Amino acid sequence: MMEKMIFGRYIPADSIAHRLDPRAKLLFVFIFIGIIFLANNGWAYGAAAAFTVLSIWLSGVTIRFLIKGLKPVMIIIAITFVLQIFFAREGDIIVDLGFVTIYEEGVRQAIFISTRFLLLVFMTSLLTLTTTPISITDGLESLLNPLKKIKFPAHELALMMSIALRFIPTLMDETDKVMKAQMARGSDMSSGPLKDRLKAVVPLMIPLFVNAFKRAEDLAIAMEVRGYRGGEGRTKYRLLKWHGRDTLALLSLVGLTVLLVLLRG
Amino acid sequence: MKKPIISLDSITFRYPNSVHDVLKQVSFSIHEGEWVAIVGHNGSGKSTLAKLINGLYFPENGEIHIAGIKLDNSTVWDTRKHIGMVFQNPDNQFVGTTVQDDVAFGLENHGVPYEDMVKRVIGALKQVKMDDFLNQEPHHLSGGQKQRVAIASVLALRPDIIILDEATSMLDPHGREEIISLVRQLKEVQGLTVLSITHDLEEAAKADRIIVMNDGEVFQTGTPDEIFKLGDELVKLGLDLPFPIKMANTFKEQGVPLQGQYLTEEELVIELWTSHFKK
Numbered sequence: 001m002m003e004k005m006i007f008g009r010y011i012p013a014d015s016i017a018h019r020l021d022p023r024a025k026l027l028f029v030f031i032f033i034g035i036i037f038l039a040n041n042g043w044a045y046g047a048a049a050a051f052t053v054l055s056i057w058l059s060g061v062t063i064r065f066l067i068k069g070l071k072p073v074m075i076i077i078a079i080t081f082v083l084q085i086f087f088a089r090e091g092d093i094i095v096d097l098g099f100v101t102i103y104e105e106g107v108r109q110a111i112f113i114s115t116r117f118l119l120l121v122f123m124t125s126l127l128t129l130t131t132t133p134i135s136i137t138d139g140l141e142s143l144l145n146p147l148k149k150i151k152f153p154a155h156e157l158a159l160m161m162s163i164a165l166r167f168i169p170t171l172m173d174e175t176d177k178v179m180k181a182q183m184a185r186g187s188d189m190s191s192g193p194l195k196d197r198l199k200a201v202v203p204l205m206i207p208l209f210v211n212a213f214k215r216a217e218d219l220a221i222a223m224e225v226r227g228y229r230g231g232e233g234r235t236k237y238r239l240l241k242w243h244g245r246d247t248l249a250l251l252s253l254v255g256l257t258v259l260l261v262l263l264r265g
Numbered sequence: 266m267k268k269p270i271i272s273l274d275s276i277t278f279r280y281p282n283s284v285h286d287v288l289k290q291v292s293f294s295i296h297e298g299e300w301v302a303i304v305g306h307n308g309s310g311k312s313t314l315a316k317l318i319n320g321l322y323f324p325e326n327g328e329i330h331i332a333g334i335k336l337d338n339s340t341v342w343d344t345r346k347h348i349g350m351v352f353q354n355p356d357n358q359f360v361g362t363t364v365q366d367d368v369a370f371g372l373e374n375h376g377v378p379y380e381d382m383v384k385r386v387i388g389a390l391k392q393v394k395m396d397d398f399l400n401q402e403p404h405h406l407s408g409g410q411k412q413r414v415a416i417a418s419v420l421a422l423r424p425d426i427i428i429l430d431e432a433t434s435m436l437d438p439h440g441r442e443e444i445i446s447l448v449r450q451l452k453e454v455q456g457l458t459v460l461s462i463t464h465d466l467e468e469a470a471k472a473d474r475i476i477v478m479n480d481g482e483v484f485q486t487g488t489p490d491e492i493f494k495l496g497d498e499l500v501k502l503g504l505d506l507p508f509p510i511k512m513a514n515t516f517k518e519q520g521v522p523l524q525g526q527y528l529t530e531e532e533l534v535i536e537l538w539t540s541h542f543k544k
């Protein structure tokens with residue numbers, strides 16, 4: 001189950017999308033989320049869909065892989081689709097079964113909304129599939145940097161994110177260890193009524209929390225000893241380089257925007 | 266006599282919210298290029314000493330000088346530049362998401378320019394033979410490998426002093442051996458001063474000098490030879506004697522005439538197989 005889920009996962013490869021600057025990709029996705037709402041007819045949605053397919057192609061990820069990996073999201077989209085069909089009450093009636101009536105506008109809206117949703121999920125997945133979490137963090141820090149003027153802690157936020165990312169596998173290992181230790185002592189976490197199972201989680205969470213705090217304290221000391229005094233006066237080891245292709249990627253969005261504005265009815 | 270690089274002068278310390286002094290009138294100095302081991306049972310104050318030397322806490326009474334600088338609130342960041350520390354838990358001192366990021370972390374903090382930083386990261390990782398693991402993530406490394414990265418992170422900052430705060434206690438015997446011989450080799454090449462805080466007397470036996478701590482006081486200072494002559498007194502302090510010394514003591518009890526101290530198994534074995542000819 002977890003192996004098939006691709007939400008938030010990074011797939012190492014060397015496509016054009018992988019090589020783009022994380023800042024460009026972040027901006028790209030944010031802008032895309034904004035302009036997709038410009039589309040309001042079949043032609044415009046068609047253009048947006050074509051643009052998405054092109055992006056997917058450039059990332060080296062196959063559409064089949066995306067659809068397979070996003071199955072849980074697909075189910076949600078399907079439910080939205082059905083709800084839209086039944087609840088919109090505009091336009092001509094297409095089907096009238098007495099207890100349900102389906103309107104033309106309902107079908108139209110359902111198709112548009114699920115297409116929009118689908119395109120958004122595809123694009124955001126592309127971002128995480130082609131960018132390592134640490135690059136996303138670097139990109140975010142760099143994009144949020146101007147906000148430092150209004151005292152926004154951009155550096156601290158990025159450092160927190162990168163430390164959290166670094167400790168996920170460590171804490172996963174620890175969860176596994178504590179779980180096995182509790183199971184060896186007769187704790188049963190996988191059967192019985194829900195109430196008992198929840199109770200069995202408590203002796204798992206407490207050692208985890210205690211250890212996490214202990215780790216945090218050790219880490220803080222280790223950081224201080226290595227001269228960490230906040231973001232002031234720090235240099236960066238991971239340099240972000242803006243290339244022509246990054247500008248080009250953002251320009252393509254300008255093109256899409258113009259196209260969507262022209263096509264919308 | 267070389268000049269002292271770390272000197273402590275009648276240090277007294279107690280933790281906030283505690284009525285009990287962890288350190289009582291502790292004085293000693295460590296000279297440039299020396300390898301000193303501080304041993305003692307849990308709670309003897311040996312780890313607190315390391316924290317005071319690095320300015321993580323300040324003593325209640327007494328003075329600490331690091332490389333000629335008096336340690337206080339205003340100089341703590343300067344004295345820290347002279348000292349690199351490696352801690353006990355390999356996981357809890359790995360800050361970066363990959364090996365090279367972790368080594369770079371300290372350099373970033375010190376505002377080292379990018380080009381210089383790249384060279385120093387690679388250089389430090391080569392010294393600990395971890396340069397093949399540049400982009401490896403910490404959870405794919407063994408404990409010994411992580412400690413080697415920790416040492417590289419320290420080396421990249423080019424300190425004069427390395428403090429090993431129980432740095433080998435969570436490693437297997439092989440990893441332990443590896444780390445100690447690595448630090449020994451680096452010390453010889455770069456003229457570092459090493460302060461190793463440990464409860465492993467086998468590790469301490471390899472030092473130039475041992476300081477035995479007990480209940481917040483310096484119990485005894487001397488070369489490994491001198492210290493291990495104390496024998497039972499060390500056992501009473503809750504310390505475990507190195508295996509060759511225990512072995513030799515048992516031989517003596519059994520009436521085998523052995524003279525001298527044997528800090529390594531090799532010395533003991535040589536003595537045993539040659540003792541017959543000496544008669």
